[in-house]
Amino acid sequence: MNIAIGADIGGTHITSAAIDLDSFSVIENSYYNQKIDNKSTKEVILKQWASCLNNSINAVDLNSNHLLGVGIAIPGPFDYANGIGKYERNDKYESLYNVSIIDGLAREIQNSNIKLRFLNDASSFGVGSDLLENLNEDHTIAITLGTGFGATFLKNKVPLITGNGVPENGCLWDKDFKDGIADDYFSTRWLINHYGGLTGNDTAGCGVKELIDSDPENMKLVFTDFANNLCEFLYPHLKAFDTDVLFIGGNIAKASSYFLDILEDCIAEGKLKTKIRIVTEAEKVGVIGAAYLFNPGFWDRIRTELPSI
Numbered sequence: 001m002n003i004a005i006g007a008d009i010g011g012t013h014i015t016s017a018a019i020d021l022d023s024f025s026v027i028e029n030s031y032y033n034q035k036i037d038n039k040s041t042k043e044v045i046l047k048q049w050a051s052c053l054n055n056s057i058n059a060v061d062l063n064s065n066h067l068l069g070v071g072i073a074i075p076g077p078f079d080y081a082n083g084i085g086k087y088e089r090n091d092k093y094e095s096l097y098n099v100s101i102i103d104g105l106a107r108e109i110q111n112s113n114i115k116l117r118f119l120n121d122a123s124s125f126g127v128g129s130d131l132l133e134n135l136n137e138d139h140t141i142a143i144t145l146g147t148g149f150g151a152t153f154l155k156n157k158v159p160l161i162t163g164n165g166v167p168e169n170g171c172l173w174d175k176d177f178k179d180g181i182a183d184d185y186f187s188t189r190w191l192i193n194h195y196g197g198l199t200g201n202d203t204a205g206c207g208v209k210e211l212i213d214s215d216p217e218n219m220k221l222v223f224t225d226f227a228n229n230l231c232e233f234l235y236p237h238l239k240a241f242d243t244d245v246l247f248i249g250g251n252i253a254k255a256s257s258y259f260l261d262i263l264e265d266c267i268a269e270g271k272l273k274t275k276i277r278i279v280t281e282a283e284k285v286g287v288i289g290a291a292y293l294f295n296p297g298f299w300d301r302i303r304t305e306l307p308s309i
Contacts, residue, residue, distance in 0.1 A: 001145060002065075002294075003019065003021065003060055004019055004067070004070070005056050006048075006073070006124075006286075006289070006290035007072045008282075010146060011038055011071060011148060013033060013034065014036055014052045015287055016030075016287065016290075017286070018300055023116040024131055028059070031056070033283070042093050042096050045096065049108075050109050056179070056268050058110070058263045067103060069117070069291070070109075071119065073124030074241075075120070075122075075148055076173065083101045084101065086098070086100075090182075092148070117294070117299070119293055119306070122152045123159040124287075125247070125289060127154065128288040131288060131292065138155060139153075139241055139242050140244060140247065142219035142247035142248075143186075143234075143248055143250075144249050146187065149187055150173060151171060151173065152285075153165070157298075158302060161305055161306075161307075164240070164241070168219065171259070182205070183232055186229070188251065188252065189212075192207070194225060194226070195219065197274050198213075198221060208255065219258065220258060223258035224259075224262065230263060234246075238270075238272055245276075246272065246275070247279055249282030249286075254307055256278045295306075300307050
């Protein structure tokens with residue numbers, strides 16, 4: 001059996017599992033999740049990542065299976081071709097700026113010779129969603145809404161960084177929007193800050209879920225503004241790419257009941273054909289997409305097209 005380890009690294013966690021590349025199923029007892037303090041030193045972060053990866057690697061019976069390598073879905077800014085963090089002034093993993101993740105993990109992973117490959121976390125989410133949905137649609141966009149804003153543009157399951165309707169580097173997080181960039185508006189920090197500005201309440205130590213639980217009425221207002229902003233920003237991209245399906249994942253997607261209707265109305269009013277799919281198991285989907293980096297045909301198609309940010 002051909003197996004690859006897939007890992008999904010988010011702003012506050014790492015999830016990893018061993019994936020059967022033929023069935024896309026998770027190998028028994030290989031699924032692990034660990035919380036990460038993204039403000040820690042590079043040594044601590046790399047050790048925590050490696051601990052999770054080692055647990056998944058150790059679950060693979062190497063006597064009867066072929067372990068091809070470790071595919072890692074990781075947010076940008078990141079040099080995906082060379083495995084180097086480019087986090088600077090974006091409030092997470094800043095200790096990994098200009099750090100070789102390949103070299104750092106090689107010192108911590110038990111099988112130090114194992115191959116490591118990297119893909120943007122939103123791209124992995126999009127690839128995994130396409131694989132599990134078994135869609136026959138040509139054009140899909142996948143976005144992840146959490147501690148940051150990730151996006152990928154896919155044609156026939158392959159992430160694109162150039163082409164008709166594809167923005168520079170195939171990313172959206174760094175594109176101009178209103179008084180800043182998209183990442184400033186489509187993230188948990190915007191929701192929390194906007195709630196604080198709307199209500200005057202102290203939001204120190206609060207998360208989005210806690211605010212929804214404690215003050216759902218005001219959070220409806222916050223999400224209405226969020227959805228209108230998202231519609232304004234996404235609409236031209238959905239139209240330009242002739243998008244068949246929009247996948248939405250990430251922790252904010254778990255609150256889709258607060259913003260999905262507005263987004264669907266926006267698409268309908270704009271006479272777009274785009275269908276929206278909410279993916280609530282984004283980490284599992286991202287893990288499968290990351291492991292798919294060790295599908296030879298897929299890797300050959302994307303290896304020279306990996307973005308550098």
